[in-house]
Amino acid sequence: MKKKNLFLLLFIITVIWTLFTSIMNAENNTVDNNRIIDLRILETTDIHAALVNYDYYQTKTDNTIGLVKTSGLIHHARSEAVNSLLFDVGDHLKGNPLGEYLVRIKGIQKGKTHPVYRAFNYLKYDAITIGNHELNYGLKFLKTVLKGPKMPVVNANVYSAIENKPYFKPYVILKRTMVDKQGANHDINIGVIGFMPPQIMKWDKANLDGKVIARPIVETAKEYVPIMKAEGADIIIALAHTGIDSEPYHPETENAVYYLSDIQDIDVILAGHSHSIFPGNNFKDLPHANINEGKIKGKPVVMAGAFGSRLGIIDLQLEVNAGKWKVIKSTSFTRPIADENGNPLVETDKKLFRLIKPEHQETVDFLKKLGI
Numbered sequence: 420m421k422k423k424n425l426f427l428l429l430f431i432i433t434v435i436w437t438l439f440t441s442i443m444n445a446e447n448n449t450v451d452n453n454r455i456i457d458l459r460i461l462e463t464t465d466i467h468a469a470l471v472n473y474d475y476y477q478t479k480t481d482n483t484i485g486l487v488k489t490s491g492l493i494h495h496a497r498s499e500a501v502n503s504l505l506f507d508v509g510d511h512l513k514g515n516p517l518g519e520y521l522v523r524i525k526g527i528q529k530g531k532t533h534p535v536y537r538a539f540n541y542l543k544y545d546a547i548t549i550g551n552h553e554l555n556y557g558l559k560f561l562k563t564v565l566k567g568p569k570m571p572v573v574n575a576n577v578y579s580a581i582e583n584k585p586y587f588k589p590y591v592i593l594k595r596t597m598v599d600k601q602g603a604n605h606d607i608n609i610g611v612i613g614f615m616p617p618q619i620m621k622w623d624k625a626n627l628d629g630k631v632i633a634r635p636i637v638e639t640a641k642e643y644v645p646i647m648k649a650e651g652a653d654i655i656i657a658l659a660h661t662g663i664d665s666e667p668y669h670p671e672t673e674n675a676v677y678y679l680s681d682i683q684d685i686d687v688i689l690a691g692h693s694h695s696i697f698p699g700n701n702f703k704d705l706p707h708a709n710i711n712e713g714k715i716k717g718k719p720v721v722m723a724g725a726f727g728s729r730l731g732i733i734d735l736q737l738e739v740n741a742g743k744w745k746v747i748k749s750t751s752f753t754r755p756i757a758d759e760n761g762n763p764l765v766e767t768d769k770k771l772f773r774l775i776k777p778e779h780q781e782t783v784d785f786l787k788k789l790g791i
């Protein structure tokens with residue numbers, strides 16, 4: 420073949436290839452309908468400073484509690500999923516001698532991260548909310564320790580009493596790239612909003628009076644959800660530090676999940692506060708609940724007990740149509756860290772244990788000194 424002809428042939432091949440790939444790319448951009456994403460949502464709630472599988476009162480190992488155990492479930496659940504997100508639903512700082520020792524004896528030094536938040540940073544939570552017990556040590560303490568978590572901390576229904584605006588960041592829109600069933604990437608906006616019981620104004624009157632006010636959960640949700648949608652949230656997840664109860668709703672309702680599930684644009688509810696397990700037998704008589712699929716009024720809900728005893732999991736299927744993502748299928752369930760006899764079902768996360776060991780050991784030593 421002459422040199423000239425060879426060049427011509429190469430030129431033609433290049434033109435055809437360029438045309439072909441641009442058509443393929445155009446196809447990828449336009450044929451977006453009916454794409455399906457599997458998204459796994461993971462929940463911890465009501466950890467109550469139970470970082471270690473240890474009972475400080477009985478001074479012995481307790482394999483039914485501890486984030487060092489739940490962590491094993493988190494790693495495993497993540498490894499099974501193509502796309503996953505991890506959230507905590509609050510009441511994580513207080514509830515055992517470790518939590519008390521840090522606040523009342525040692526104190527939180529400026530620039531030092533609270534071991535609970537050190538653990539959350541290590542586990543790479545995507546966002547967290549705070550519970551009523553986070554307010555027990557006062558707002559000043561909370562503001563100091565909240566410098567520790569590297570992920571967004573959201574709560575929408577605690578307002579500043581002085582400025583009449585949210586005291587915390589009310590919601591966040593997480594931008595995540597997710598892989599669909601055919602292996603293509605999609606940028607999805609996950610709206611995350613947090614709530615806690617309005618009863619905080621009674622429970623923590625001394626700490627809160629004149630500084631903050633608590634707004635009703637459902638009314639606050641109804642106000643913020645359209646704002647989040649307008650800001651581009653494809654799906655909305657409620658970090659609801661509130662339990663599940665079908666008693667008629669009123670603005671002071673403490674356990675509001677049942678009524679949050681009525682809000683159309685809330686797609687997923689991660690519940691907490693009452694230390695219950697959902698789905699679970701305790702809720703088998705709850706009206707409009709599907710215990711097999713873990714739904715309330717058709718909405719995926721999960722509540723993972725307390726003290727790290729379980730990991731909450733919601734497996735979602737999202738489908739896109741005309742640029743809109745919709746949950747088309749969901750299954751909620753929880754996985755325990757131990758069996759009914761207290762035997763561990765999961766390895767201790769030794770790396771996490773090493774990260775929090777100093778404060779754990781100091782607490783054990785302090786209790787020993789007291790003769791406990």
Ligand SMILES: [Zn+2]
Nearest residue numbers: 510550551692
């Ligand atoms: Zn609570």
